[in-house]
Amino acid sequence: MDRRSFLGAAALTAASPMLLHAAGRPDWQAASDTERRAYIDKANFVGQKQGVAGKKGVAVSTHPLATKAAIDAMKDGGNAIDGICAASLMQTVVEPHMTTITGVFSLLYHEAATGKNYYLNGTNARPMGHEGGNLQDVLAQAAGAQMVCVPGFWAGWQGAQDRFGKLSRQRVMAPSIHYARNGFEVHPFLFGEMFVEMTKIGKHEQGREVFMPNKALVQPGEKLYQKRYADLLERLALEGSDYFYHGDFAQRFSRIIQDNGGSITPDDFARYEAYWDEPAQGRYRDYQLLASPPPDFGGTDVAQVLQILENADIAKMGPASQSVETCYLMTKALNEVWAETLMANHSGKPMSWQQKLDPEHTARQYETLLKNPPRNPMAELMAQQKVAANIRELADVTTGSNHLTVTDAQGNVATVLHSCMSLPWSNSLFIDGTSICASGVHYSSGMPAPGAHFNSRIVPLMVLKDGKPVIACGSPSVSLYENLVQNVTNILDCDMSIEESVNRPRFGGDWFTNGRLIEIDMGDKLLAELAAKEGMKLDIVNPRNWSHGSFEGIHIQGDTAYACGDPHRTALALAV
Numbered sequence: 001m002d003r004r005s006f007l008g009a010a011a012l013t014a015a016s017p018m019l020l021h022a023a024g025r026p027d028w029q030a031a032s033d034t035e036r037r038a039y040i041d042k043a044n045f046v047g048q049k050q051g052v053a054g055k056k057g058v059a060v061s062t063h064p065l066a067t068k069a070a071i072d073a074m075k076d077g078g079n080a081i082d083g084i085c086a087a088s089l090m091q092t093v094v095e096p097h098m099t100t101i102t103g104v105f106s107l108l109y110h111e112a113a114t115g116k117n118y119y120l121n122g123t124n125a126r127p128m129g130h131e132g133g134n135l136q137d138v139l140a141q142a143a144g145a146q147m148v149c150v151p152g153f154w155a156g157w158q159g160a161q162d163r164f165g166k167l168s169r170q171r172v173m174a175p176s177i178h179y180a181r182n183g184f185e186v187h188p189f190l191f192g193e194m195f196v197e198m199t200k201i202g203k204h205e206q207g208r209e210v211f212m213p214n215k216a217l218v219q220p221g222e223k224l225y226q227k228r229y230a231d232l233l234e235r236l237a238l239e240g241s242d243y244f245y246h247g248d249f250a251q252r253f254s255r256i257i258q259d260n261g262g263s264i265t266p267d268d269f270a271r272y273e274a275y276w277d278e279p280a281q282g283r284y285r286d287y288q289l290l291a292s293p294p295p296d297f298g299g300t301d302v303a304q305v306l307q308i309l310e311n312a313d314i315a316k317m318g319p320a321s322q323s324v325e326t327c328y329l330m331t332k333a334l335n336e337v338w339a340e341t342l343m344a345n346h347s348g349k350p351m352s353w354q355q356k357l358d359p360e361h362t363a364r365q366y367e368t369l370l371k372n373p374p375r376n377p378m379a380e381l382m383a384q385q386k387v388a389a390n391i392r393e394l395a396d397v398t399t400g401s402n403h404l405t406v407t408d409a410q411g412n413v414a415t416v417l418h419s420c421m422s423l424p425w426s427n428s429l430f431i432d433g434t435s436i437c438a439s440g441v442h443y444s445s446g447m448p449a450p451g452a453h454f455n456s457r458i459v460p461l462m463v464l465k466d467g468k469p470v471i472a473c474g475s476p477s478v479s480l481y482e483n484l485v486q487n488v489t490n491i492l493d494c495d496m497s498i499e500e501s502v503n504r505p506r507f508g509g510d511w512f513t514n515g516r517l518i519e520i521d522m523g524d525k526l527l528a529e530l531a532a533k534e535g536m537k538l539d540i541v542n543p544r545n546w547s548h549g550s551f552e553g554i555h556i557q558g559d560t561a562y563a564c565g566d567p568h569r570t571a572l573a574l575a576v
Helices: 017-023 033-042 064-075 080-094 135-140 153-164 169-182 188-196 198-202 205-211 227-239 241-246 248-259 266-271 298-309 324-346 359-371 377-385 439-445 480-492 498-502 524-531
Strands: 051-054 057-061 104-111 116-122 275-277 280-284 287-291 401-408 413-419 461-465 468-473 516-519 538-541 554-557 560-564 572-575
Touching: 033 064, 051 057, 051 572, 057 064, 057 080, 057 560, 064 080, 064 169, 064 401, 064 572, 080 104, 080 153, 080 169, 080 401, 080 413, 104 153, 104 287, 104 461, 104 468, 116 153, 135 377, 135 439, 153 169, 153 241, 153 413, 169 227, 188 198, 198 205, 205 227, 227 241, 241 248, 241 266, 248 266, 280 298, 287 298, 298 324, 298 359, 298 461, 298 480, 324 359, 324 377, 324 439, 324 480, 324 524, 401 468, 401 554, 413 461, 413 468, 413 554, 461 480, 468 480, 480 498, 498 560, 524 538, 560 572
Parallel strands: 516 538
Antiparallel strands: 051 560, 057 401, 057 572, 104 116, 104 413, 116 275, 280 287, 287 461, 401 413, 461 468, 468 554, 554 560
16 A cells, blocks of 8 residues: 555634633543542552453553543544544653653554554654764764654644544543643652653753642652643644644744754644555464554564564473573574664665565574574664764663553554653753653664654554454563563463463663663573573663563454553553
8 A cells, every 4th residue: 555645634623722621521521539549559560460351442551541541432432543542642641751742653553344454654754954963973962952853743643533533633632631731640650750850851941830830849649730731732622733733833843943953944844744554564473463664663673573483483482581592582583683674774775674574584584593692783883883982871862652552342453652752851842831852862773864754663563363453562662672572472372361471570672782681580590591691691670670661462362352551660451
């Protein structure tokens, strides 16, 4: 299927922002304080989380209020797209340390009635006037206004809602508007990030207004209010993309960036389009893989890793949480694919998903990695690009993103990654009470042409059997590849339930130092034997380390969908 341009905004309603605010919540009722706190308690970090099963709709996300927003949308007659849009926007409210409306929106969607699969690229785009530099320049400027790209989240969000949603935009947005205006309880993960980045937040009046209203950080359990952001969301509920990309918002955003040394113009906003694309397609044993295609290369990379691993008998070797050989083989496959992607992207000749997922290519890669220790992707890239300084010292940006997955009673399935692509407060810039995304750090994955969407490690993934989804999933964090590979193989090869899989210890990755982050509860014996393997560098971390991501996956068996909140985050799964 050819790429399809995102089609224009929905018809405007005659209502005014004041009327929308007065109406409050079209066909939606906010949870009581008791109900809301019960959901939050279920999503805490303590103990093993319980899974859910449902036939009328299931949702899983990194925050309980986001998951509930998806479920409420489906209860009100919406489908999986309504649920995914309600939840993703809610995450911009309740998880401002991980995502922002000025970030990206990357969607994989299965339409049950037709059996068709769609991919929507709403990633950020390089401004036309941005002067590209080498890798060292990019990383040195990563937290500055020079690295702010044209936002894609809203175009992707509205593109999905307009094309496949059943509910009105106002109804889908109502929960997010409510919690932005009326507040929500700060959870420990959010507070921890606020504490670490307090200096950056406090540089801007709007940062202090939201996060330090009384000259001190809002404490865990206290409410965080974002009234400016609520006003913006109300305006977008009425005017949509006309306001965001062609109206006052685009004008003001551009002025802020230019005043701080960046290059974005209103013309960059007006030129921007989210677009529909063919998903990348691969195979794993008897299953079909659907994934995000380049330039959202992450899904293709994960599918490629799985294709390499299908040459091994993982069922016999055992899951990564128990097997040294599985851990070691996965490490080599992950590093092989990541190195290939980086080298190709920076050579100016990125590989297509058809090239990367050619079975003969992945079979050759398997034979090669059996004979060699793990590659060091970042060291190879630094040598290629002649980057002399320590890459971690250059990149003063912590990656941040969110994922969620929703399925409905009709069998439609949606999974989306949306993100700030860097810690939202990294550049200390705000607009309308929300942080401005410093997404240009992803130029480090290969510089796009002016006006083009950037290359990104984004991983929406589906596993199908006989044309029907079996697994739909994704993950945030720098360890998103590792997270998906372990959980998918746990379920498909080792016959684990999704609840058992997400509660297992896991390993992650550090793409800056090539160290293998690994949780200490893997066990002393496994850790010692793995450390003795050639080319392995272990960084032992606490159990359920947040940097290992969060498996936002749904496992579908027959007419029943199963999900479980990942204990690595404040995640929660719910069923209709």
